[in-house]
Amino acid sequence: MINTKIIEFNDIIDAKNIERPMGHLTPIEGFKDVPFDIKRIYYLTRVPENTIRGFHSHKELQQVLVCLNGSVQISVSTPYEKEFITLDDPAKGLYIGPMIWREMYNFSPGSVLMVIASEYYDEGDYIRDYRTYCEEAQDFF
Numbered sequence: 001m002i003n004t005k006i007i008e009f010n011d012i013i014d015a016k017n018i019e020r021p022m023g024h025l026t027p028i029e030g031f032k033d034v035p036f037d038i039k040r041i042y043y044l045t046r047v048p049e050n051t052i053r054g055f056h057s058h059k060e061l062q063q064v065l066v067c068l069n070g071s072v073q074i075s076v077s078t079p080y081e082k083e084f085i086t087l088d089d090p091a092k093g094l095y096i097g098p099m100i101w102r103e104m105y106n107f108s109p110g111s112v113l114m115v116i117a118s119e120y121y122d123e124g125d126y127i128r129d130y131r132t133y134c135e136e137a138q139d140f141f
Contacts, residue, residue, distance in 0.1 A: 001083045002141065003097035004076050007064060009033055011091035026091050028116065034064045035095065036118035043068070043114040047107040054103040057127045057137070062118040064093040065104075070111030075103045078141055079134045087113070099140040101133055 010033070014022035030038040044053065065074065071088035076096060085094055093116070096102055104113065119125065127133045 001076060001081055001100075002078065003100050004083065005095045006085070007034065007093045007095050009066075009091050009093065024091070028064075028066075028093075034093070034116055036062045038116055038118070039120050040117040041114065042117070043112055044104075044107075045112050047111065047113075049107075049109075051107065052103055052105040055128065055130075057099055057101045057133045058125050059127065059136075060098050060119065061122075061125050062098065063096045064116040065096065066090060066093040066114045066116070068112040068114050070108035071106070072104055072108070072111050072113050073106040075105075077101045079137050080141065099133075099137050101130065101137075 009026050009028055012025040012027075014025070028034060028038075030036060047053065065087060067087035068090045071086060074085045074087060074094060076083050076085065076094075078100065087094060107113070127136060
């Protein structure tokens, strides 16, 4: 879909000691691993069962969503198409560009969803009404 893509991060596995593995290291750098300068990072934890988050779009903001633990399902859409993505690998992120409607749901118990953002928080950048979004997105796309 336009303005979205899966990004695969460099997943460094310390395999020096096979009997006692040291885990994974996944660096994320602005303009290198994500296509923007990182201005804000936040995360969602302890999301109650059957909760749906999101229900908005951004006029300018770019984001990369990474599920650090567990899994979460994301729906991304424009007025013309819709796609469903499951995030369950901390070495992969979902890039969401401007004017993409998003909803996050089916958070597994213990899931942690990290969001990397291109801008500081600005309520004026949000479109929270779906009808308004469709009208503005038609002009955008």
